[in-house]
Amino acid sequence: xxxSVFTLLSNRELAPTVFELKxxxxxxxxxxxxxFVNIRLNGFYLRRxxxxxxxxxxxxxxxxxxxxxxxxxxxxxxxxxxxxLLVGLGxxxxxxxxxxxxxxxxxxxxxxxxxxxxxxxxxxxxxxxxILGFNTRQEIFYEEEFRTLGAETYVATxxxxxxxxxxxxxxxxxxDYTHTCCCGPEPMLKAVYxxxxxxxxxxxxxxxxxxxxxxxxxxxxxxxxNKRICKDGPVLVKEEIVW
Amino acid sequence: MVNTQVNLSGxxxxxxxxxxxxxxxxxAEFAELYDINCLGTFxxxxxxxxxxYGNETPRIAESASGMLNAVGLQNPGVEHVIEHExxxxxxxxRKKVIANVxxxxxxxxxxxxxxxxxxxxxxxxxxxxxxxNVHGGGMSFGTDPKAAAEVTAxxxxxxxxxxxxKLTPNVTDIASIAAACEDAGADGISMINTLxxxxxxxxxxxxxxxxxxxxxxxxxxxxxxxxxxxxVYERVNIPIIGMGGVSSAADVIEMMLAxxxxxxxxxxxxxxxxxxxxIVEALPGLxxxxxxxxxxxxxxxxHR
Numbered sequence: 001x002x003x004s005v006f007t008l009l010s011n012r013e014l015a016p017t018v019f020e021l022k023x024x025x026x027x028x029x030x031x032x033x034x035x036f037v038n039i040r041l042n043g044f045y046l047r048r049x050x051x052x053x054x055x056x057x058x059x060x061x062x063x064x065x066x067x068x069x070x071x072x073x074x075x076x077x078x079x080x081x082x083x084x085l086l087v088g089l090g091x092x093x094x095x096x097x098x099x100x101x102x103x104x105x106x107x108x109x110x111x112x113x114x115x116x117x118x119x120x121x122x123x124x125x126x127x128x129x130x131i132l133g134f135n136t137r138q139e140i141f142y143e144e145e146f147r148t149l150g151a152e153t154y155v156a157t158x159x160x161x162x163x164x165x166x167x168x169x170x171x172x173x174x175x176d177y178t179h180t181c182c183c184g185p186e187p188m189l190k191a192v193y194x195x196x197x198x199x200x201x202x203x204x205x206x207x208x209x210x211x212x213x214x215x216x217x218x219x220x221x222x223x224x225x226n227k228r229i230c231k232d233g234p235v236l237v238k239e240e241i242v243w
Numbered sequence: 244m245v246n247t248q249v250n251l252s253g254x255x256x257x258x259x260x261x262x263x264x265x266x267x268x269x270x271a272e273f274a275e276l277y278d279i280n281c282l283g284t285f286x287x288x289x290x291x292x293x294x295x296y297g298n299e300t301p302r303i304a305e306s307a308s309g310m311l312n313a314v315g316l317q318n319p320g321v322e323h324v325i326e327h328e329x330x331x332x333x334x335x336x337r338k339k340v341i342a343n344v345x346x347x348x349x350x351x352x353x354x355x356x357x358x359x360x361x362x363x364x365x366x367x368x369x370x371x372x373x374x375x376n377v378h379g380g381g382m383s384f385g386t387d388p389k390a391a392a393e394v395t396a397x398x399x400x401x402x403x404x405x406x407x408x409k410l411t412p413n414v415t416d417i418a419s420i421a422a423a424c425e426d427a428g429a430d431g432i433s434m435i436n437t438l439x440x441x442x443x444x445x446x447x448x449x450x451x452x453x454x455x456x457x458x459x460x461x462x463x464x465x466x467x468x469x470x471x472x473x474x475v476y477e478r479v480n481i482p483i484i485g486m487g488g489v490s491s492a493a494d495v496i497e498m499m500l501a502x503x504x505x506x507x508x509x510x511x512x513x514x515x516x517x518x519x520x521x522i523v524e525a526l527p528g529l530x531x532x533x534x535x536x537x538x539x540x541x542x543x544x545x546h547r
Contacts, residue, residue: 001275001276001516003515003516003517040514040515044305045305045306045307045308045309045310045461045462045510045514046303046305046310046513046514047514070305086516206300206301207300207301207302207303207304208303209302209303209310209312209513210266210512210513210514210516212272212516213268213272214266214267214268214272214273214512214513214516215265215266215303215312215314215513216265216268216288216297216302216314216317217300217302217303217312217314218300218302218303219296219297219300219302219314219317220300221296226296226317231272
């Protein structure tokens, strides 16, 4: 983990209440897809943890959904602004567990970390299959970006307004795969856990104090003992998860 | 050259900067970031006789200039701390540490304190009778002068090292509790623990914290902590470790002027993991600016 100041290069709305930030700064502490950064915001005491979506040299891409006042303030930031970030937090996904044909699933605000994961897998010659889950057509983002990356991409919408009607698991059931990686709301993670027939990695979310393992604010129980979502997670392997 | 040394019941610290219990784990997370030997010392995570998971999540909520926590004393238990955390700590921390002790019964406080008192790496026992996030123990010992005195006397009896009692601000008259602890043999007072508070998630119409209530900390509580340290300093003759919202070298000076001999920094560590190192580095310059030669000279300085 490092603390460093980043400069905001751009801020754009990808879909209603979903924003993409591009930031320039020292990203050297990021060692795996699925890690996150913790952002200090003027006027807010606690930092805001946001997963890493993409990394290209010293340019970091973050995508977040506005869910409260902090993310609301982030959505109104302008390019040129300086931001204090803790970088390289959490364990991230283990690429070596993925096999030849992993399925990567993101639900809503859980889609972003799948981008760097897909990119890193493709760099290793592994061809992942993407399933992106959204509530409705208007909420969809990054479908084209995943296709441009070269990943086979499916979309599921709960209301059936685009792609497969239903959940990511409705697509998953029709595929052959070696492993699953997912990030999204807990009901989605649980559905994948129950529907998948292989090993998998699941990224969890929790309200955090510090984000680097000091405060015990985001603990969870696993079959391997108590873990901190921020430091020992956010990615847990399927066999250790306790619902 | 200014002198930042302070003395807690015979234990000389290089400076009064001490990360507070519950915000610094057992040191390892911060030792990855900087050499923590620059600190006066630190107070490790509140430790109980048996391992505890603590409360359900969410355990953390934000508030204006502060935060609420309801962790509920998650810790691996005293034997695990002695077997694993302390040997690990020895690899990167040369100084003695403050052992923060919690319990749910008099016997538990006594046994946990006794085990930690035996450890060579422990310089001082800090007895937490003020945790607002657990039931049937914790704060209930700290809200009644008689109960506070009982815990103090019992722990004192089995310890060879200085015993400091960590007090809760959630009382009408904190000075009378501090006085009861002093009368029962306490070597010092640590204060304050967090202030009981809560938040409600308006969308769900439910308390935000799984535990409903939590402890408020951060800059929001600094003036309250300062006032209480002031009041207790007027009443007792034992040293006070002051804490509550301290976030800068200037806050440290202010806390000492109110009567603190040393100062703990809590919530600020979570927001800025380098804050304690930065305070240690900033102190000498600020002392020069205020014409302070020896930091000990200003303890309680605002009372004179």
